Amino acid sequence: MSRTYKATGINLKAAPMGETDRLMTILTKEYGLLRAIAPGARKHKSRLGGRSGLFVVNELMLSRGKSLDKMIQAQTQQSFPGLSRDLTRLTAGQYLAELVLCEASEQPQAELFELLVAHLERLETAPTGTVLACLAQGTFHILALAGVAPELHYCCLSRTPLKPQLGRHWQAGFSIPAGGVITLEQLERLENNAGPTDYESGRRKHIYGSLITTIGAPELALLQQLGKAELVFTQASSLPSIDGVGAAPHSLWRRVERLLRNYAQFHFDRPIQSAALIDSCFASSAYAS
Amino acid sequence: MGPKTAQRLALHVLKRPETEVRALAQALVDAKQQVGQCSICFHLSADPVCDICRSKRRENQTICVVADSRDVIAIERTREFKGKYHVLGGLISPMDGIGPEQLNIGQLVHRVNKDDITEVILAISPSIEGDTTTLYVGQLIKPFTKVTRIAFGLPMGGDLEYADEVTLVRALEGRQALS
Ligand SMILES: [Zn+2]
Numbered sequence: 001m002s003r004t005y006k007a008t009g010i011n012l013k014a015a016p017m018g019e020t021d022r023l024m025t026i027l028t029k030e031y032g033l034l035r036a037i038a039p040g041a042r043k044h045k046s047r048l049g050g051r052s053g054l055f056v057v058n059e060l061m062l063s064r065g066k067s068l069d070k071m072i073q074a075q076t077q078q079s080f081p082g083l084s085r086d087l088t089r090l091t092a093g094q095y096l097a098e099l100v101l102c103e104a105s106e107q108p109q110a111e112l113f114e115l116l117v118a119h120l121e122r123l124e125t126a127p128t129g130t131v132l133a134c135l136a137q138g139t140f141h142i143l144a145l146a147g148v149a150p151e152l153h154y155c156c157l158s159r160t161p162l163k164p165q166l167g168r169h170w171q172a173g174f175s176i177p178a179g180g181v182i183t184l185e186q187l188e189r190l191e192n193n194a195g196p197t198d199y200e201s202g203r204r205k206h207i208y209g210s211l212i213t214t215i216g217a218p219e220l221a222l223l224q225q226l227g228k229a230e231l232v233f234t235q236a237s238s239l240p241s242i243d244g245v246g247a248a249p250h251s252l253w254r255r256v257e258r259l260l261r262n263y264a265q266f267h268f269d270r271p272i273q274s275a276a277l278i279d280s281c282f283a284s285s286a287y288a289s
Numbered sequence: 290m291g292p293k294t295a296q297r298l299a300l301h302v303l304k305r306p307e308t309e310v311r312a313l314a315q316a317l318v319d320a321k322q323q324v325g326q327c328s329i330c331f332h333l334s335a336d337p338v339c340d341i342c343r344s345k346r347r348e349n350q351t352i353c354v355v356a357d358s359r360d361v362i363a364i365e366r367t368r369e370f371k372g373k374y375h376v377l378g379g380l381i382s383p384m385d386g387i388g389p390e391q392l393n394i395g396q397l398v399h400r401v402n403k404d405d406i407t408e409v410i411l412a413i414s415p416s417i418e419g420d421t422t423t424l425y426v427g428q429l430i431k432p433f434t435k436v437t438r439i440a441f442g443l444p445m446g447g448d449l450e451y452a453d454e455v456t457l458v459r460a461l462e463g464r465q466a467l468s
Contacts, residue, residue: 019294
């Protein structure tokens with residue numbers, strides 16, 4: 001086996017190591033998640049300096065080491081300076097990176113790599129006010145690629161199709177342990193038959209919040225569109241229609257993001273650190289909806 | 290510190306006489322007990338207010354904002370800057386649980402608002418996290434005073450052809466008219 005190998009990867013984490021090195025966590029197409037040292041990357045004249053930054057995509061040449069591999073060369077293909085334009089973009093980008101870190105393995109991850117890059121591009125250029133919608137869709141796509149996206153079109157328990165009735169007081173249930181949406185009847189049945197919760201779901205409920213909740217028609221209408229390749233934004237109406245997702249008010253996107261977040265945290269059994277800042281970014285009234 | 294450096298230090302300590310080793314241990318304990326943060330600028334200091342903040346010879350109207358105390362030491366080595374500092378205590382990085390609340394940003398806004406500050410220089414290393422921090426802090430204090438940021442680009446003595454793409458893009462963006 002050759003001592004050196006090539007890979008294309010995006011930097012997801014960089015931590016200072018030793019006097020001048022950086023310890024990198026990189027999502028590569030060819031080898032999935034790998035950790036490698038970028039020697040001397042914190043020195044001013046280092047050729048790895050800028051290339052070892054967060055979210056920089058590089059063509060890499062690495063050498064195998066006893067415990068950690070080393071970056072020998074890097075050629076930058078892409079970076080995302082636009083994510084530093086405001087706090088919400090960086091936070092949303094890191095949020096997706098955290099999900100990817102939960103999901104990625106050491107197997108080839110070309111699809112996950114492409115997906116993350118595509119969503120970071122969207123976050124970078126998204127018009128102000130649509131960042132949260134882009135984040136929600138990125139979250140959904142990443143969950144879907146792992147095969148753990150919530151079911152949003154059929155009741156998980158009765159298999160009844162669920163079509164949100166906009167404009168009326170229509171409701172459905174959302175159960176994280178059941179795997180997605182459920183009809184209101186199933187929700188009531190679950191609530192009435194709630195026996196003693198087992199230790200494991202009790203523990204997760206304690207950490208990640210309520211596992212079963214009701215959702216309204218606008219939330220479900222938004223959720224059901226997240227599986228599409230792209231969201232359609234219109235300024236025309238204030239309620240989500242099939243074509244008018246972007247016009248949904250912020251409060252609605254916050255609820256959608258919160259549902260997906262709880263769902264992802266439960267599934268990966270890990271808190272998303274960036275989420276705390278998403279809450280404060282969007283809670284401030286300064287953020288126009 | 291890498292494992293090799295640590296080993297070298299350990300071997301050195303083992304070779305020295307016991308009295309010296311005791312003095313070193315005591316010095317470490319003293320440092321830990323005495324060194325805290327300046328209550329004004331958050332630079333490392335053995336006193337409640339650091340030497341720089343107390344100095345009468347330094348300008349009070351300019352504040353240089355840095356991420357870390359090490360950056361203060363680096364800028365002080367240049368002997369170029371005559372104003373005062375403000376140490377944020379890190380960079381915004383939501384995935385590491387560091388938001389604006391975890392940094393000394395509120396205290397900076399208070400300082401700029403309260404004192405007669407004519408310029409705030411943001412001297413934060415360029416990176417996605419660094420730039421986000423710079424822009425965030427800049428927007429908060431812009432209503433009160435003039436805000437500038439240090440220039441970024443190629444290192445002195447470095448060859449252009451060896452510069453990485455990210456640095457080159459920054460250097461092009463930060464270009465200046467020849468005067
Ligand atoms: Zn001070």
